[in-house]
Amino acid sequence: MKLQWMVALLITGTLVMSAVAQERPVPAGSHDETYRQQSGDNGQATITVDVWSSAIAPTDEETESQAAKLSLDFAPVALTAAFRMQSTERKIQNSIRRGFPIGEFWIQTDLDAINNSLALARLSATNGADREALQQLENQANRLRAWCDWLIDTNQKLGLADYYVSPSVLDNDEQFQSALVCTRFLISMLASTRLAENSLCP
Numbered sequence: 001m002k003l004q005w006m007v008a009l010l011i012t013g014t015l016v017m018s019a020v021a022q023e024r025p026v027p028a029g030s031h032d033e034t035y036r037q038q039s040g041d042n043g044q045a046t047i048t049v050d051v052w053s054s055a056i057a058p059t060d061e062e063t064e065s066q067a068a069k070l071s072l073d074f075a076p077v078a079l080t081a082a083f084r085m086q087s088t089e090r091k092i093q094n095s096i097r098r099g100f101p102i103g104e105f106w107i108q109t110d111l112d113a114i115n116n117s118l119a120l121a122r123l124s125a126t127n128g129a130d131r132e133a134l135q136q137l138e139n140q141a142n143r144l145r146a147w148c149d150w151l152i153d154t155n156q157k158l159g160l161a162d163y164y165v166s167p168s169v170l171d172n173d174e175q176f177q178s179a180l181v182c183t184r185f186l187i188s189m190l191a192s193t194r195l196a197e198n199s200l201c202p
Helices: 002-023 060-067 074-097 104-124 128-156 161-165 167-171 174-191
Strands: 031-039 045-053
Touching: 074 104, 074 128, 074 167, 074 174, 104 128, 128 174, 161 167
Parallel strands: none
Antiparallel strands: 031 045
C-alpha cells in the first residue's frame, strides 16, 4: 500500500510539472525561452530551458549615423548663431548695394551678438558631433570678423568707392562670397541636426 501511494504521488507530481511546462508563456523581452520536458529513467521529470538573445547588434552604418547626430540642446542654439552671421552678411550687402554708409557700430554689435550665441552653443555641446559643428561655426565667425575688420578699416580710409560704384565688385569679392556660401551650408547642416561633410567652407 505504501509503495502504491508513493507511485501515485510521483505520477501526480509529474503531471503537474508537465502542465506547468506546457502552459507557461514565453516571457516578453529581448530574448526567447523554450521550455521542454524530459522524462528520466527513474520516472522523474526534468525541464530544460533554452535561452538565447534575439537582439541584433547595430551595423557600422547605424553606429556612424548615431555618431553624426547633433544633440537637441546644441542644434537650436548653434542655429541661432549661424542665422545671426547670415543676418550680418545680408545687412552689409544691402548697405553697400543701396549706397548706404557702413555702420561700424551695428556691425560690432552684430559681431558681439554672434559671440554670445557661440558662447551658449559652447555650453550646450555634449558630444563629438556637437563639438565638431561648433568648431566649424567658430571658424566661420572668425572669418566673418576678419572680413568686417578689413571692411571697416578700408571704409575709414575711403577705400570702398569701387564697392559703391559697381555691385560687381562685391560679387567678385571671393572672401565675402565664400562666407555667404559657408554660412548657408552651416544653416542647412544645423537645421538637419546632423553633422555633414564640410566641403563648402575654406
